Amino acid sequence: MTYPAEHSEHTGEVERRAADGDPIPDPGLHEPPPRYTDVDPSANKRAERQVVGMFTLASVFIVASIVAYVLFEIEPSEGVSNVGDVQVSNFALGITLGLALLLIGIGAVHWSRSLMTSPEFAEKRKPLTSSEDVRQDTLASFNTGAHETGFGRRKMIRNSMFGALALLPLPAVVLLRDLGPLPGDSKEHTVWDEGVRLLSDVTYEPIRAADVDLGQLINVMPETFRELPEHGPERLNERAKSPVMLVRMLPEELSPAQGRENWHIDGIIAYSKICTHTGCPISLYERTTHHMLCPCHQSTFDLADNGKVIFGPATRNLPQLPLAVDDQGYLIAQSDFTEPVGPTYWERGTR
Ligand code: FES
Known part of the structure; x- marks a missing residue:
């Protein structure tokens, strides 16, 4: 059954009619059932006293919070720790202000539910279609x-x-060429390669395995990076893709995936420094848990467990760089990364 609406010229309100043309009666407003405070004057008075009591008590707690603020000394005195005083002050301020807010809230709800009148209103709609x-x-x-x-x-x-x-959009498509060359498969490779030494990106010196301390983190770059042109897109591109971080932990703390058993040197492992979420550089290393945290959106990777994502929006593990040592004891790469570094992207292959 449909209920066509008719527009009243006089009131602008909608009069609803059933299919047979008879007007549908307005259901009208419902009178809410009387509350205990409506029928019992002493209950009404009691509720009023309760609300007043809560608001008054809230005022007392507000004054108490000011007293607590003045009372507790939180300025450090010379040579004496005041941590205890600060804790007491915080506790006193928190409890007094918290209770004051709670009492104001409960009082307001009690007032509105028990004492305020609550008539029902209905707002008539005007027709939405044009005449x-x-x-x-x-x-x-x-x-x-x-x-x-x-x-x-x-x-x-x-x-x-x-x-x-x-044809108008075509020039815009042509102008896209000015955004630069297509990336091709450049995202699949870095300048890391077999035998490339790892350089400290502070001293630009190669790193001996024996010089890396337990728990230490070193940011490194490939030695071949020096051979790139001083300026230009190639250098920028590689600079963006090649950063690596090196950490050392006890070999027994590592759980290498199958085929990666020889990717570390006596507990020294290397991972890409580029977060696999949206590409922030990461290096917040928690030595005791071996977790690496990205500061941008808190993705967390377990370096002892193949760079596995254990928290956050990243969906891919950190790519690991396979390590070896050359005959002079310097750390070198066994090969390039075996998977693309950096954020996930739509054309990412399965290499
Ligand atoms: S870029 Fe690292 S979590 Fe978003």
Whole structure:
């Protein structure tokens, strides 16, 4: 059954009618059932006293919080720790202000539910559709416009305009070329390669395995980075992709995945420094848990467990760089990374 709405000229309100044309009676407003405070004057008085009591007690706690603030000394005195005083002060301020807010809230709710009148209101809606007159006017002005422009008659003008509009986006597509060369497979490779030494990115010196301390983290770069042109996109590109961090832990703390058993040198492991979420550089290393935290969105990786994501929005483990030592005891890469470094992207392959 449908209920067409009719617009009353006089009131602007909607009168609903059933399919047979009979008006549907307005259900009217409901009187809420009386509350205990409506029928019992002593209960009404008691509720009023309770509300007043809560607001008064809240005022007492507010004053108490000011007293607590003044009372407890939190300025450090020379050579004496005041941590205990600060804790007591914080506790006193928290408890007094917290209780004051709680009492104000409970008092307000009690007041509104027990004592305030709560009549029911209904807001009548106006019809959302335009009136028949307005619709006819709109249609007439549209037809007049179509006639005056000759849009329907002058087919050649119309079609040539559509053609021009269809070609209009093309220059924008051509201008995309100015954004630079397509990345191709450059995201799949870095300048790390078999035998490339790891350089400290502070001293630019190669690193001996024996010089890396337990728990130490060193940011490193590939030795081949020095051979890149001083400026230009190639250097910038590699600078963005190649940073690596080196950490040392006890070999027995590592749980290398199958095939990665020989990727560490006596507990020294290396991972890409580029977060696999959106590419922030990471190096907040928690030595006792071996967790590496990205400061941007808190992705956390377990370096003892193949750079596995254990928290946060990243969905890929940190790529690991396989390590070896050369005959002079310096750390070198066994190969490039075996998977793309950096954020996940849509064309990422499975290498
Ligand atoms: S970039 Fe590292 S968590 Fe977002």
